[in-house]
Amino acid sequence: MPDISSHLPMLRSGRWFAQLPPDFTQGLLDMARVRHLQAGEKLFLRDAAPCGLYAVVRGTIRISGHSGEGDGAREAVLVLLSPPQWFGEISVFDGSARTHDAHAAEPCTLLHVPHDELLAWLAQHPAHWRDLAVLMADKLRLAFVSMEEQTVLPAPQRLARRLLTMALSYGQATESDRTLRVLAVTQEQLALMIGVSRQTTNQILRDFKARGVLHVQRGCIELLDLQALRAECD
Incomplete structure (x- = not known):
């Protein structure tokens, strides 16, 4: 997996990935596929079926929603995700549809851990659900902080x-x-x-x-x- 190995320094610069137990780290790398997106290209849309976990190793992913319809539709940008961030874990936990749209804000390279493969691996290594929960807990903390900042x-x-x-x-x-x-x-x-x-x-x-x-x-x-x-x- 030479292409994936070349992204290891970037992945290890991220706090979540760097703190993972070695067997989970290796499991993610073994399951991962490299994906390349051009600027503006869709990764997934709101209400799409779960498709797995992603890591940004180059470029920026725009997470957004929309309000209004037709000519009056307006994009609401939530976050711009840059290396070495991981995302997509919510749908891994609940198996429900995607909550927002994800597009490449610029040319991107991602690591993609497919949904079914990840679930199968976690079924064999259930102790690592907690490690994945830490990633989601980080996002929840940031969301609460952002809500407070918007208010005060x-x-x-x-x-x-x-x-x-x-x-x-x-x-x-x-x-x-x-x-x-x-x-x-x-x-x-x-x-x-x-x-x-x-x-x-x-x-x-x-x-x-x-x-x-x-x-x-x-x-x-x-x-x-x-x-x-x-x-x-x-």
């Missing part, structure tokens, strides 16, 4: 915290391991994530840029001073 924090702090969270791969990477400095996110996507207008987002970003915190480029944001960004979160 002003927009500049929400935006700063979202950028920092994305830089740290939603808690799966640490500053000492791997911090993203260039985030593949647009101003419109950021606005949708934190629930403010694009104009407000633009004003906040211009203020951060003027203070040397970041630089806004077409289709991405470069973080110049992580310590200053962290200060904006308080």
